[in-house]
Amino acid sequence: MLDRKLLLVTGKGGVGKSAVTAGLALQAVRRGKRVLAIGMIDGGGLASHFGVDKLGYQPAEVRPGLFAMAIDRGAAIDEYMKLQVPVPSSIPTKTLSNVFGAVVDTIPGVREVVTIGKPIYEVWAERWDLVIVDGAPLGQVMSYINAPNTIEQLVPSGRIREQARRIAETLTMNSSGMVMVAIPEELPVVETLETLAELEIEQPIQVSAVVANRLLDELEVDLDGVPPGAHLDAATHHRGVWASQQHWLEVLPADSLALEFLFGMHTPSEVAARLADAFEDLP
Amino acid sequence: MTRCVLVTGAGGVGKTTISAALGVTAAQNGLHVLVLTVDPARRLADALGLKTISNEPSGVPTVENLSAAMLDVTAAWEAIVRRHAPADAAERLLVNPFFRAIADRFPAAQAYAAGEEMAVYLESGRWDLVIVDTPPAAGGIDFFAAPTGMKQLVGGKLLRFLTGAGMPGRRALYRVTARPVFRVVDALLGGPLLEAIADFLLDLRSMYDGLAARAADIERHFSRSTPIIATTAEPTPLREADRFFSALPKSLPSPELVVFNRVLPDEWANGKRAPNGLDDSVREVLKRNLARWSDEVRRQSDAREEFVAQHRVGLARVPWIASPPTDVEALSALIAAADGFEQLDLTSP
Numbered sequence: 001m002l003d004r005k006l007l008l009v010t011g012k013g014g015v016g017k018s019a020v021t022a023g024l025a026l027q028a029v030r031r032g033k034r035v036l037a038i039g040m041i042d043g044g045g046l047a048s049h050f051g052v053d054k055l056g057y058q059p060a061e062v063r064p065g066l067f068a069m070a071i072d073r074g075a076a077i078d079e080y081m082k083l084q085v086p087v088p089s090s091i092p093t094k095t096l097s098n099v100f101g102a103v104v105d106t107i108p109g110v111r112e113v114v115t116i117g118k119p120i121y122e123v124w125a126e127r128w129d130l131v132i133v134d135g136a137p138l139g140q141v142m143s144y145i146n147a148p149n150t151i152e153q154l155v156p157s158g159r160i161r162e163q164a165r166r167i168a169e170t171l172t173m174n175s176s177g178m179v180m181v182a183i184p185e186e187l188p189v190v191e192t193l194e195t196l197a198e199l200e201i202e203q204p205i206q207v208s209a210v211v212a213n214r215l216l217d218e219l220e221v222d223l224d225g226v227p228p229g230a231h232l233d234a235a236t237h238h239r240g241v242w243a244s245q246q247h248w249l250e251v252l253p254a255d256s257l258a259l260e261f262l263f264g265m266h267t268p269s270e271v272a273a274r275l276a277d278a279f280e281d282l283p
Numbered sequence: 284m285t286r287c288v289l290v291t292g293a294g295g296v297g298k299t300t301i302s303a304a305l306g307v308t309a310a311q312n313g314l315h316v317l318v319l320t321v322d323p324a325r326r327l328a329d330a331l332g333l334k335t336i337s338n339e340p341s342g343v344p345t346v347e348n349l350s351a352a353m354l355d356v357t358a359a360w361e362a363i364v365r366r367h368a369p370a371d372a373a374e375r376l377l378v379n380p381f382f383r384a385i386a387d388r389f390p391a392a393q394a395y396a397a398g399e400e401m402a403v404y405l406e407s408g409r410w411d412l413v414i415v416d417t418p419p420a421a422g423g424i425d426f427f428a429a430p431t432g433m434k435q436l437v438g439g440k441l442l443r444f445l446t447g448a449g450m451p452g453r454r455a456l457y458r459v460t461a462r463p464v465f466r467v468v469d470a471l472l473g474g475p476l477l478e479a480i481a482d483f484l485l486d487l488r489s490m491y492d493g494l495a496a497r498a499a500d501i502e503r504h505f506s507r508s509t510p511i512i513a514t515t516a517e518p519t520p521l522r523e524a525d526r527f528f529s530a531l532p533k534s535l536p537s538p539e540l541v542v543f544n545r546v547l548p549d550e551w552a553n554g555k556r557a558p559n560g561l562d563d564s565v566r567e568v569l570k571r572n573l574a575r576w577s578d579e580v581r582r583q584s585d586a587r588e589e590f591v592a593q594h595r596v597g598l599a600r601v602p603w604i605a606s607p608p609t610d611v612e613a614l615s616a617l618i619a620a621a622d623g624f625e626q627l628d629l630t631s632p
Contacts, residue, residue: 012294012295013293013294013295013519013520014293014294014295014296014515014517014519014520015295016519018519044522045518045519045522048518048522084471087467088463088467090463091463091464091467095464096464096467096468099441099464099465099468100468100471102441103441103468103472103480105436105441106381106436106439106441106480106484107381107472107480108381108384108385108389109384137294139294140390150384153380154380154381154384154476155472155476156476157476158469158470158471158472158476159470159471160471160472185607186325186607187295188295190325219568219572220568221564221565221568221569221572222565225561226558226561226565226569227558229555229558230548230550230551230553230555230573231555231557231558231569231570231572231573232569233548233551234551234569234572234573234576234577235568235569235572235573237547237576237603237605238572238576239605240604240605240606241603241605243605243606244605244606263575263576263578263579264575264578264579264581264582265582266582266585268518
């Protein structure tokens with residue numbers, strides 16, 4: 001999985017998407033790779049896992065060999081314009097950004113193509129061994145993945161259509177993959193399965209892994225005869241949550257990658273380091 | 284007057300469960316209650332008697348005075364268009380591919396639709412209390428920003444660029460698109476598209492007056508509502524909850540209550556000795572298990588104390604139960620086992 005050029009991480013809100021992105025990025029760096037991690041919607045999560053206050057639009061080195069950035073809509077639009085269009089010098093950049101910004105806000109698919117375009121250029125630029133994206137949450141991710149198609153349907157011609165097709169091609173390549181993070185509870189699992197089914201139809205991107213996060217271990221102990229109190233309560237709670245998790249885990253694909261529940265982790269950087277350890281055995 | 288409680292917060296923290304549980308409790312206290320939800324888990328929907336999505340509230344079986352509705356965004360948008368646009372423009376809009384894509388995918392559109400539905404229920408006078416479970420894509424402040432966001436979209440920043448400030452209509456369009464800046468955009472998008480967009484925007488613009496008036500109503504309802512924030516002690520939802528305080532428009536009431544879900548018992552953290560008379564191996568497992576859960580208890584309570592001290596907000600705590608409630612008894616038991624909700628006063632109309 002870490003041999004791919006592009007990994008897009010998604011998952012329902014609150015399942016640990018940013019933490020898994022950071023853990024995978026750190027593990028890839030330990031293997032000597034040059035990595036760019038991108039916060040696509042909100043860079044805040046990724047920043048905290050790397051122990052920095054915030055991420056800018058320019059990649060900054062947060063660890064040796066590990067660069068991180070967050071996508072900023074305005075900056076992404078400006079850069080898109082510069083890269084895509086020969087702009088006559090008679091037009092003030094600001095005017096063009098304003099007009100194109102309004103286009104982006106109005107035409108479905110354009111915003112998504114501009115946003116997902118940035119990680120794709122970085123792949124094209126071949127400056128990195130791995131570009132890993134802390135992507136849109138599960139409910140929105142398909143509108144990004146399908147944005148090139150949306151554009152093809154709505155936009156009859158023009159450069160953006162051409163470019164949307166190239167983005168779609170890059171996403172379908174063997175060197176690109178999606179990582180879907182779930183926790184073993186009803187909504188995250190059900191929504192993950194729905195998205196997997198959707199991806200199955202058109203296969204706009206391969207699924208590299210489904211990650212089952214925050215799994216409790218089985219508490220193998222006989223509770224008969226244990227007197228009431230905190231010890232019994234904690235053990236009963238643990239078992240109850242474990243049993244419920246097992247139910248939903250069985251519904252996820254059998255080859256899902258299991259990550260254990262991390263008890264009492266205070267800082268996001270601690271969490272990221274522990275997850276990087278857990279990814280040690282990844283092929 | 285109908286009271287309105289808005290349950291906001293990041294996705295995955297249990298907003299829908301908490302909204303439903305508060306609704307059940309208030310109805311059992313004798314209030315006439317409506318819970319407006321967006322996308323409940325299947326089993327919770329079953330518990331509320333919600334068979335299909337429908338903007339028409341239906342009574343919850345086994346709980347007197349409690350109704351629930353599950354927002355149907357597509358139907359809500361159709362109603363909004365018919366309400367605010369002239370008949371011919373409405374027909375064109377409803378089949379327009381740009382419009383469909385905006386109504387289905389634009390997060391502010393979903394949040395705005397929820398806002399209009401909310402306003403309808405609040406004004407109907409049928410309920411003492413309406414509890415709104417805010418849309419997941421617009422969990423935090425985005426829900427409150429939606430009326431302004433939609434007004435801007437319909438008012439058309441792009442349309443102003445295309446036609447100039449005076450809104451002169453279709454004819455001015457072609458003159459304006461001859462400007463160099465639009466030639467650049469045309470190169471990107473292909474010529475006819477910009478005109479198709481302008482046509483669409485002119486139809487959309489016909490909704491502006493109605494929508495702007497309604498957006499003002501919705502904002503007035505917001506300003507009279509009681510927002511509460513649901514979160515867990517995890518960093519991601521807490522960051523979203525923080526944003527709620529730092530970025531909320533001043534015209535809106537500040538949240539009175541933060542609800543921490545999945546709270547573990549404080550008692551677990553007080554280093555108790557393992558019970559005597561047990562097998563050494565059993566004792567060892569139990570000790571180790573309690574030790575790691577008490578780390579979790581301390582982490583949670585540090586996060587809670589920091590949040591409450593920083594934002595000077597009331598605190599309610601909902602216990603972490605192993606499997607989420609799937610019937611009204613369990614929903615009601617959840618609030619009974621929680622503390623802090625008396626600050627909301629779910630007993631008097």
